[in-house]
Amino acid sequence: MLTKVKMPLPDMMAAALAMDESILDADQVENLIKFCPTKDEMELLKNYTGDKELLGKCEQFFLELMKVPRVESKLRVFLFKIQFISQVTDFKKSLNTVNSACEEVRHSLKLKEILKKILYLGNTLNQGTARGSAVGFKLDSLLKLTDTRATNNKMTLMHYLCKVLASKSPSLLDFHVDLVSLEAASKIQLKSLAEEMQAIIKGLEKVKKELEASETDGPVSEIFRKTLKEFVGVAEAEVGSVKDLYSVAGRNADALALYFGEDPARCPFEQVTVTLLNFVRLFRKAHEENLKQAELERKKVQKEAEMENAKGVNLTKKGLK
Template sequence: MYFLELMKVPRVESKLRVFSFKIQFGSQISEFRKSLNTVNSACNEVRNSLKLKEIMKKILYLGNTLNQGTARGSAIGFKLDSLLKLTDTRASTSKMTLMQYLCKVLAAKTPALVDFHLEFVSLEAATKIQLKSLAEEMQAIIKGLEKLKQELVASENDGPVSEVFRKTLKEFISVAETEVVSLTNLYSTVGRNADALALALYFGEDPALPDAHLSKLLQRS
């Protein structure tokens, strides 16, 4: 009997998708907002870390020292992800990498900076979140809400059989729209903050440091 009545409902498959979206919406929004806040917190922690800024200044000074006398010896900035290159750069006469040398100098001369990583409470969790996945999730939520609106419009011609459905869906869409607008604004903010971390440019600086200059520096240490 239930299925016979169900068959009388226009576009029953579409309505079932509406119910599925409505049921999952709360938890989906909550988890997505949590991920956005995690990435946002990590960006703020990195950008506002005074200890990291001091370390970055020393790295810039070190790079300019190594490149002294060349066109790359007066850089005023570098890409944040270029820090990873420090572990790959070593002198031809030494097993010590530039990262190891930097850590050695920091530990000896400015030990207070060595624990800078303790300021990054959200960073580890943020590294497990891909920005591409966030973009896909945001798009899925927006498209899901759009399909709900389309079904609401289509159900206006269903007659009394969809009256309760239309009323419930209309109320839900009103609430969901507010949530999605808020979420979209947060997503845009997180995107700008994440992009801002990559805006410290080399301005023509080559991250590959000359072995000859690096050899002399490591020998002096």
């Protein structure tokens, strides 16, 4: 790693303590952390009384690191600072995706109408039975529409639903355009978001601890303290904003399950979004298959008509003879 360093070691350490991202990037700082000397290595160098100029580049590098109190902690703080903006930006993007998906689903009038028609269809099919006057249905029942088939085994209940909608309510067929965030949201795990939130909070706590500890370091950490103090001020405000957004996302995720009459503990956000996404895909597939079938039947009728016309022409020709 050191053979790739194109600057004097003291300059590299000065850049690290100034947390200068224009000189050192995340990969370089990670390498510096990786090659920090162990306690045993530091003891050996402390006890070395010979000419330090005779030491190898690695040992000289260790000596530079040892001039800085808690050097590994400071380098980890620098790495956190480098990665902070992109980490928070990505995290906010995930939270906004959750919020958008929840809002889109709950405000989609077209989806609501389709669900009403599915309930009506189910009650009609179950008329005269105990299930014939249901006021609702479980969310996972949406995926069972493809399991119920007609006697010819060709058309499913999903095909029939699409056919009815195409005939009586064609404006509902493109309900999926209301749910633009659904696919992205279905890939998000709330557990991962919770872990990410904790990582950001704990990372900032470590930064603040190092800032406090560096107050007694003396001149060697002067620039480090000044730069870090400015960063902490900005980071605290940003983390506060992210915490608020995270709380909103959690409430929206629970509200989404409740919207469908489900218990968020038994039917969490991940299950709701995946079920809805699969329903959208199955619905669109059934509609496309209906269109293809209708086109095949149209061509068949047209061909039969052409054959009938051809027969009529031949009979006419024979009559003329």
